[in-house]
Amino acid sequence: GxxxxxxxxxxxxxxxxxxxxxxxxxxxxxxxxxxxxxxxxxxxxxxxxxxxxxxxxxxxxxxxxxxxxxxxxxxxxxxxxxxxxxKPMANKDKYGRLRVAAAVGVTGDALERVAALVHAGVDAVIIDTAHGHTKGVVAVLKEVKSKFPSLDVVVGNIATPEAAKYLVDAGADAVKVGIGPGSICTTRVVAGVGFPQFSAVLEVAAAIKGSGVPVIA
CATH class of the missing domain: 3.10.580.10 (CBS-domain)
Structure with a gap:
C-alpha cells in the first residue's frame, strides 16, 4: 500500500x-x-x-x-x-527500522565510503581487517571518529589483550575478536597465526573490563 x-x-x-x-x-x-x-x-x-x-x-x-x-x-x-x-528482540531505531552496520577496509577510499554510509543513515561502521592491531587501522579509526564523533565504530579483528587495549585507547566503540580461531581457518595455514576463539574472547574481555567497550566475536 x-x-x-x-x-x-x-x-x-x-x-x-x-x-x-x-x-x-x-x-x-x-x-x-x-x-x-x-x-x-x-x-x-x-x-x-x-x-x-x-x-x-x-x-x-x-x-x-x-x-x-x-x-x-x-x-x-x-x-x-x-x-x-x-521477533520482539529485533534491534530497531527510533523510527522502527532495523539497525544497519556496514564494514569498510583501511585502504583507498575507506573514508569516502564511511562518509557515504553516514549520509545514508548507517547505525554503525566496522573497520574490518584480518589483523586489527596495526597503526594503519588506528589511523583510520581516529580519522573516522574525528569526522563523525557520534558514529559507533567497531574495530577488528584482534585476538590479544594488548590489541584490545590499543584499540580502546584509540577510541573504538567495540572490538571484534577472531584471528585464525578454527581448525579450518586458512589464516593459520597461510600466515601461521591463530588463537583459539574462546581463549581470545576470555582474555580480551578481561583486559578491557570496566571500559564500557563491548566485545564482538
Missing amino acids: IPIVDENGVLKGIVTNRDLRFEHHNDRPIVEVMTSEKLVTASEGTSLQDAEVILQENKIEKLPVVDANYKLIGLITFRDITKLTQ
Whole structure:
C-alpha cells in the first residue's frame, strides 16, 4: 500500500494491491485509481496494540498515521505488527527500522565510503581487517571518529589483550575478536597465526573490563 499526499503532505488516498489488481491502463492518473473515500486512519501517538484493533475491525492491512492537520506522518501495516510479535528482540531505531552496520577496509577510499554510509543513515561502521592491531587501522579509526564523533565504530579483528587495549585507547566503540580461531581457518595455514576463539574472547574481555567497550566475536 502506498499513501498518496498532496504538495503539503496532506493525505488524499491510498493505493493498494486491490486497487491495481484489475487496472490495465497504466497511464491513468493516480487520483483515479486510489481509494480516497472512507479512509481509515490512526492519529499520531496511536499504539501498535490499538492499531492492530483498528486493522482487525476494518479488515484492512494498511493504516496511515496522520497528525492533527491530516498530514501523513507514518504507515502501520499488519505485517509490521506480525514481525514485532514474532521477533520482539529485533534491534530497531527510533523510527522502527532495523539497525544497519556496514564494514569498510583501511585502504583507498575507506573514508569516502564511511562518509557515504553516514549520509545514508548507517547505525554503525566496522573497520574490518584480518589483523586489527596495526597503526594503519588506528589511523583510520581516529580519522573516522574525528569526522563523525557520534558514529559507533567497531574495530577488528584482534585476538590479544594488548590489541584490545590499543584499540580502546584509540577510541573504538567495540572490538571484534577472531584471528585464525578454527581448525579450518586458512589464516593459520597461510600466515601461521591463530588463537583459539574462546581463549581470545576470555582474555580480551578481561583486559578491557570496566571500559564500557563491548566485545564482538
